[in-house]
Amino acid sequence: MAAAEGGDDLLSSGFWAASSGAVRAPLSGPAEPPARCVCYGLGRFGRCPAARYQLAFLLLLLEELRVPPGRCALFDPAFSAREAAETPGAEPGAAGARGRGSAVTGAAGPGQEGKHGVQGAATLFYMVHCGKALYNNLLWSNWSPAALSKLVIIGNSFRGIEERLLSRILERDYSYIAKVLKGVEEVALPSHPRYLDTFNDTSVHWFPLDKLQELSSEVWDFVEEPMYQDCEDLEIIRKGEEATAKS
Incomplete structure (x- = not known):
């Protein structure tokens, strides 16, 4: 299948080998796999x-x-x-999807908008090139040191988001990303000429419990659900918009 062929390409190009250090970085500390x-x-x-x-x-x-x-x-x-x-x-x-002899199956559920709680289980979220609101919603859904410490996110660099957005826009529209920046560790996937458009600006993110506990109590007190009413470039498919997305 195409997925298996893609895996062979990732292996033969050396990209996977170069990425393995970043992928395993969250496991170097006390965090559970x-x-x-x-x-x-x-x-x-x-x-x-x-x-x-x-x-x-x-x-x-x-x-x-x-x-x-x-x-x-x-x-x-x-x-x-x-x-x-x-x-x-x-x-x-x-x-x-089937590939390399393995089956991947399950249901994350339609219309979630990224609002998925870990429910006590250490969870990897694979979200390459997703919109900022999706990351923000995921953080909001797990807004406590105990829950965030069980997250690993592979997706758009949070540092890159901070660098590209005006601080007032980041804090207004994506406040949970803004508030967690001091509590996140991030390692970028390597750059490879063959996959510049496929994995550009992609990092592995994790949230060490000790860093989260150093944040002020005010950070955790605000738990209002994100609404994005003033956001001009919302990069997310809302509930009820799924049929349009397929066309």
């Missing part, structure tokens, strides 16, 4: 080469971190019916 995985925003992997490489990377990642493939759920409102049904047992709103 992820027991499950949620993937958002993969895109149309049935017809997009970049999405197929990202899927192949995810499959290699599950092997490296020993996350059982059956405990990985993929969700993107843009998935076609064929992509969503590729693995038997996948529910609407989820996609299954």
Whole structure:
């Protein structure tokens, strides 16, 4: 399958080997290894080469971190019916994918907008090139030191988001990203000429409990759900917009 071929390309190019240090960085401390995985925003992997490489990377990642493939759920409102049904047992709103002899299946649930709680289990969130609101919503859904310390996020660099946005915009529209910047560790995936558009600006993020506990109590007191009423460039598909995303 295309995902398996993409994995072979990632291995032969050396990109996966160069990325393994960043992938394992969150495990160098006391944090527990992820027991499950949620993937958002993969895109149309049935017809997009970049999405197929990202899927192949995810499959290699599950092997490296020993996350059982059956405990990985993929969700993107843009998935076609064929992509969503590729693995038997996948529910609407989820996609299954086979590659390198493993099955990835499950349901993250349609219309979540990234609002997914870890529910006490160490969880890897694979969110390459997702919109800022999706990361912000995920943080809000896990807004406590205990929950955030169980998150590993592979996605757009938080440092890059901070550098590109005016501070007032970051604090107004994406306040949970802004507030957690002093409590996050980040390691960038390496740059590779073959995958510049596929994994550019992608980092591994994790949240050491000791760093989170150093943040002021005021940081944790504000738990208002993000609404984005004044956001002019909202990069997220809202509930009820899934059908439009597939067209």
